[in-house]
Amino acid sequence: MKRLLASMLIVACCAATVFATGVFTGFDPKVHGFKFANTFSNDFVPVLDVRTGGLCGGMCYAAVDYFLARWEVPNQDYRPANGTTLQRYLYDCQTHAIMGSLEAWMELGNNPFGVRNSEFFRWGLDSKRIERLQYYISQGMPAPLGLQGASGLSESHHVLAIGYDMGRYKADLGDYQGDFIIYIYDPNHPDETRTLLPDLTAEIWVEGDEKGNVIQGTGWQTWFVSNYSPSNPPWLPNPNYPDDGRVYELDVTFQTGQDDLRSWSGEYVDLSLNRGSGTEQRFGPLNASRWLPFYTETVSVLLNPPLFPNDIQNFTVETNFGGFSPDNWDMLSVTVRGRGGGTLDIARMGVGGPYRFTGSNHFLTIPAINQAATPAGWVDRLQLWFTTGSDNLRGGNDNVSVVVTFTDGSYQAFSNINNGQEWGRDTSTTVMLPLAIPVPIGTIASVTIQTNFQGGGDGENWDMNSVDIEAWGNGVDRRIGHNGYQRFTGGYHNLAIETQPPYP
Numbered sequence: 001m002k003r004l005l006a007s008m009l010i011v012a013c014c015a016a017t018v019f020a021t022g023v024f025t026g027f028d029p030k031v032h033g034f035k036f037a038n039t040f041s042n043d044f045v046p047v048l049d050v051r052t053g054g055l056c057g058g059m060c061y062a063a064v065d066y067f068l069a070r071w072e073v074p075n076q077d078y079r080p081a082n083g084t085t086l087q088r089y090l091y092d093c094q095t096h097a098i099m100g101s102l103e104a105w106m107e108l109g110n111n112p113f114g115v116r117n118s119e120f121f122r123w124g125l126d127s128k129r130i131e132r133l134q135y136y137i138s139q140g141m142p143a144p145l146g147l148q149g150a151s152g153l154s155e156s157h158h159v160l161a162i163g164y165d166m167g168r169y170k171a172d173l174g175d176y177q178g179d180f181i182i183y184i185y186d187p188n189h190p191d192e193t194r195t196l197l198p199d200l201t202a203e204i205w206v207e208g209d210e211k212g213n214v215i216q217g218t219g220w221q222t223w224f225v226s227n228y229s230p231s232n233p234p235w236l237p238n239p240n241y242p243d244d245g246r247v248y249e250l251d252v253t254f255q256t257g258q259d260d261l262r263s264w265s266g267e268y269v270d271l272s273l274n275r276g277s278g279t280e281q282r283f284g285p286l287n288a289s290r291w292l293p294f295y296t297e298t299v300s301v302l303l304n305p306p307l308f309p310n311d312i313q314n315f316t317v318e319t320n321f322g323g324f325s326p327d328n329w330d331m332l333s334v335t336v337r338g339r340g341g342g343t344l345d346i347a348r349m350g351v352g353g354p355y356r357f358t359g360s361n362h363f364l365t366i367p368a369i370n371q372a373a374t375p376a377g378w379v380d381r382l383q384l385w386f387t388t389g390s391d392n393l394r395g396g397n398d399n400v401s402v403v404v405t406f407t408d409g410s411y412q413a414f415s416n417i418n419n420g421q422e423w424g425r426d427t428s429t430t431v432m433l434p435l436a437i438p439v440p441i442g443t444i445a446s447v448t449i450q451t452n453f454q455g456g457g458d459g460e461n462w463d464m465n466s467v468d469i470e471a472w473g474n475g476v477d478r479r480i481g482h483n484g485y486q487r488f489t490g491g492y493h494n495l496a497i498e499t500q501p502p503y504p
Contacts, residue, residue: 022183024163027142029185029193032067034059035077038187041295042091043082057097057158058090059187060144064160065233067142074236078251081297083288085234097158100227101146108148120148120222121203125180127171132225137164144226150204153219160185181212196223243342246306251337252286253298255432257330257354261291267327271301272316294430309338312368315350319357326359330419333432347373347380351434354419374438379473382433386423389463393423398460402433403448412436441471447481448496455490462488469499
């Protein structure tokens, strides 16, 4: 039952060079697929913080909707924030993807102790299932596929079939079964054509690259053509800005910490852009729904009028929390990105946080900067994942700081990363640390965890069970450091963690 519910609720969830013998629809993931990856966390029951993971089915259904409507798919490269038009549409499509093929998911969930694994695997090689796929592809219509997860490998998933190649296989469960290839758009991997292949030995379906090279660690028990029915996608403009050196659009990314942004009682977040002349542009509310704990939301706003980067002095983030039971919001970071015409892409026009917004703390002003887009393979932020053991971090006057040291001897310090807040016993906390300038990953020498605890009878102690350090940037998402248990006391304050290759 647990596995069936996971398949129904989560189903968590695809480059155009092809083999000459294949049959294809004309769907090119680089042109017709979404530019962001399927990394959604869905606010299923907000009051209880019950979430589901992924909108793979919704992204596949929506991609077909745009393709058949001959509309340009939204070209934003960031995941749409919860409650926005595109996110709501993808969520509705996800519901259709699950409910439209509920009978198939229920059938595949009826597999006690894996006794039907071989049967389910062969379904994907059977003529009836292949003929249905061939029908859609021959009509030039991409076909959403449901993939039933295989134990110990991949979760249940949706991908989009955009072509196939039978090779010498006759769909008769006879010879040359290994020749059969399905070409797919996988919403977990934007801009790529991937393949779905039968592993005849393990009796699972695996994912491969465009040339059919198997990607290790993937595996599903079988596939089926989902019962897709078209819907009207929302028309969202893809602006083409003049190449005049001015900023026309701001993409504002917020990372929420342990305490969410509530929204259901009217709580909102605004952004103001302030010029040296004292004039301003105000945008908001930016949040269309609750912003989840330990989750990132990006919203886009248009400048009116557009401005040259040097005309922008600072930005102010503002909340309206108040009343009898005001909301509190742990904002780990905010990053403002500027966009314009031609090659104008300013990776960071403003960086701030962490900051805790409360009923009495409503404003955070951050200076404007003009930092070019992060080069490919470089790092512009670190994410630290802390787990606390049986002795909490008290907060208040007892806090944690971090120093990032680089190979040339320079460093960047981040004070009070817990923002004066308690980190409770047996909890996990994520902290995002934006670097002042992007750097090559190999130039980060070490990360030092520092506490300011005083000794004595009332001195603080903190059991840090572990910390993982991840480097994020343009094409970079890699763990570069780890440390296990460490007890910080009034006499032990500093823990230096090496971050040089080879990485853990």
